[in-house]
Amino acid sequence: MRRCAERASRTPRQRKCQVTPRTCLIVDDSRIIRKVARRIVEGLGFEVDEAADGAEALTFCAAVMPDVVLLDWSMPVMDGLTFLRRLRDLPGGDRPKVLFCTIETRAERIAEALSAGADDYVMKPFDGEILSSKFAEVGAV
């Protein structure tokens, strides 16, 4: 698990504003996508953690439930859909807003993800405006 390395660099002012900072777990096997997404999501005021596959993400969530999960579909070890179903079975696992964020763009797969309990769905490629509008639509910001 890759812990947020930038917490120490937050200014006192920011810390004061965010008494209970919202948290987002970014789950993607691409380090580059995680990095891009992290920058955007931190810009929305979230503290970010990362996981490289569904199994790693599930272990994380069993310990600390994040407010939002940004979830890739196709990943080694455990894919996003399997993670989502298992997450929703965990105690408190219905609480996080889960946004798929994947290259898969077929309408029937999107519908499948939503019926499995995803709150929203981001088709790659995406940008900061898309992501922030999605966060707003699911009520995460």
Place this chain on the structure above:
Amino acid sequence: MSPEDFDRLQSLMASRTGYRLARDRMKLAEHRLGPVARREGFDSVAAMLAALWSKPVASLGWSVIEALLNPETWFRRDRATFDTLATELLPALVRARGGQPIRIWSAGCSTGQEVWSIAMAALEVGAPVEIIGTDLSHRALEKARSGAYTGFEIQRGLKAATMLRWFDQTEETWIARAELRAVARFARANLLTPPAEDVRFDLIFCRHVLDDMQPAVRGQVLDQLERRLVDDGCLFLGAGERIDADSLAFRPVAGRQGLFVKAPGSLRRAA
């Protein structure tokens, strides 16, 4: 592009559209005009502008003007506006109009996302509506009419469930369903020109248009909007857009972002 060219573009935009082309937009203007020059068969933007200045403003002039307008829009932009529309205004108008279609004008609709956002809100609450979207730009209207958006465009502001409900997927794009198209039409209109028809609307959306206009014409445009709005109708401007001293025709509604109704003085004049 020379500074003189830019000065002339500024006056062209101001006189024909009321659009305020800020000086810091010179680079952007050059960038936007490149494709226009290529499309129109010129070697460079400078060559195209030289040709433009030597003749009266015709189709080339309008191609240039269209490229310089601000086309920025997305689905459910200023989300609170669409929540107010769906939960308060549409139900009230349905009751007040007794089942007659509610007439809605999206003034400056650009590529149509606002029109479809209004249409989705109306159909979701079962409100009968007739929506007209107008814009200056032929190219923007062409896209609006097509109702087709890339994956990038469709998901800006739209939840996936809403997208699946109201848009059909094709190879490359997402296309507005027939139900949406049935309640919307599009036409070209210049907000500086008095309208040919005398239709009045129950709701007017003119969002993020006035902020891009010359202060001198904002009042004129607002007065036009006021004349096209029924006395108990509402006007939506963009979140953060204010009327201030531009016009006495409208007053803001407290607690409702971007919402305006006619000022008492306008009601007397209309009566």
